[in-house]
Amino acid sequence: MMDRLALGLGSSAMSLVVFIGAVHVHFPSDALVERARWEVQRVSDGDFALEASGAGWWMPGGITLTDASLLKVDKGRKTRGAEEDGQSGTPLFRADSASVRLALLPLLSGTQVAQFAAEVYGGEVSGEFGESSTHRLVTVQTDGLDLSRIPIEGADWSVDAKGTLRVDADLALATERGKDAPDSEGRVLLEIDDFEIANSTVMGMDLVAAEFSEAVLELEMKGKKAEIERGRFESDLVDLTMGGHINMSSSDPNRWRLRIELMFTLGESLDTMAAMLPSLKRARGEDGTYHMLCTGTWGKPVCREDRSKVRSERPTPRSARSIGLGDIEDDGSSPASRRKKRRTRTDDADKRREDRRKRLEERRERLREERPPPDEEEFDNNGPDVELGPEFDGPDRRPPRPFLPGEDNDMPQQRPEFDDEFPPPEFDDDAMPMDDQQDDVEYDD
Structure with a gap:
């Protein structure tokens, strides 16, 4: 009985060894590599490509690819003469061996x-x-x-x-x-x-x-x-803390919605360099902490400053009235005392406004007194010194316009030219006075 059992086990082991050896010798490596390439291209709709140098058997019921590489296919327009079966793309990763089985x-x-x-x-x-x-x-x-x-x-x-x-x-x-x-x-x-x-x-x-x-x-x-x-x-260079979520409701990973909050501090050297980048400069808080918000989709993320976090850290200036009321409310006094302080502050404000108005009126009056009278004003210092007649007196008098080049009145006037075709004028002797009845007029040469 034991001999038969040992013989059966030995036969099974020998059959298994022969089967494994036969599979390795006659394994359809090239056919499986082509099949694997086709499956990857079909499942990814042509976005990815698989390259491998060979294929082997992975027990039980699986295969192993050696020197396997996964490529991101470039779907640009193919040039004339390019091989139809050739794949070109960006390598994503390379594995010494990759095995898969069902x-x-x-x-x-x-x-x-x-x-x-x-x-x-x-x-x-x-x-x-x-x-x-x-x-x-x-x-x-x-x-x-x-x-x-x-x-x-x-x-x-x-x-x-x-x-x-x-x-x-x-x-x-x-x-x-x-x-x-x-x-x-x-x-x-x-x-x-x-x-x-x-x-x-x-x-x-x-x-x-x-x-x-x-x-x-x-x-x-x-x-x-x-x-x-x-x-x-x-x-020591950067201290980063992340928060938020990724909405994965879409079936396409490239359309997953992002809302990721980034809060980080930088070392001295990086902080100086970040000040030259507008996007990082706007994201810097008062304490030196940067707040960024990444939105958009997984395929096209958009990162910008988190305005809500940056503004919340900046101090909000308060008016003088709010500061004064806050001081009154926080001093722990009674309501009657607080009301009295408010009335006092109101009266003081009215008095300051009245004093400011009086000072303004006094300044205006002083400027009026210092202004020269109209008769002493110099209208045009560059014009000629001309004595004006009484016809120019009055509130609306204006200085004469200075002579421009080519407008000198002292220059001799040109003699008008007469047409020689017209005869000289003739005068009636009866209409003209006698020479002896006129006074002699002497002309200085």
Whole structure:
């Protein structure tokens, strides 16, 4: 009996070894790689592309892709002559190996779950992704992800970070929409151990290095919103605290609505540089704390100063009347005494107004006395010295207009020209007096 049992076990083991060897030898690697590419392109509607050098078998019922890369496809217009099957895009991440398989036990309950595992960025990532009748299930765990291998950069900035990233996510996101849709559940934890920014560049300027004593972000699903339960990044360079929520009611992640509050303080060097940026300068409070509010969508966030927080920290000036009344109300005196003080303050104010009015009248009268009389006023100091006749006397007299160039009256007048065709005038002798009846007139040469 024992011999038969041992023989049966040995035969089963040998069959399994032969089966595994045959699968590895005759495994359709190229066909599976092409199938995986097509599935990724179909599910993402052409937004992502998958590249891999080969495929293997992942027991039980799964496959493993080696040198796998996920690309963000550029949907720009293709040039003439470009290959139809060629993919061009931005690399999102690269994994030394990526494995995926279909979980068998969840199928008994009507839930389709795909399990995955990958060796990426010097660490390991594992989790599950599936769907039920009402929710989308996402589970992710990481171990030993090296931040120095993860590119963190943008159009005008780049960060060279170091540390170990740990992600622990367990989410059940509702797939139905509307008021009667079920709520989403779960939590997400992101924590970085030994977080350090060795080098960072913003708009061409190099920033100093920073070591963080705490770097953690935790979110919890409440209804259709992901509330930020804990968000803290603390160092000598920057001390950041986060709050707010992400509204995930839309099925498209790019349309998730944001309302994230950022409150942070900067080191002396960064604070000086922030004063040159108008957006940060407006967000700075009186105590040196910056208040920012990020709104918009997940695909297009918009960050600006949180005006409500900045204004609330600034002191509001009060009028002299409100300050005086406040002093009266807070001195602890009786109501009758407070009323007497109010009357006294009112009488004093009336007296000050009357004194101010009298001083103004006295000043006006003094200016009238100091003003010269009209007869002594000089109208035009630059004009000629002309004696005016009595016809110019009166309240409306005006000084003569000075002669302009070319208007000198002492210049001899030109003799008018006569037409030679006309004869000289003739005079009647009877109408003219006799020469002897006229007085002799002598002319001085």
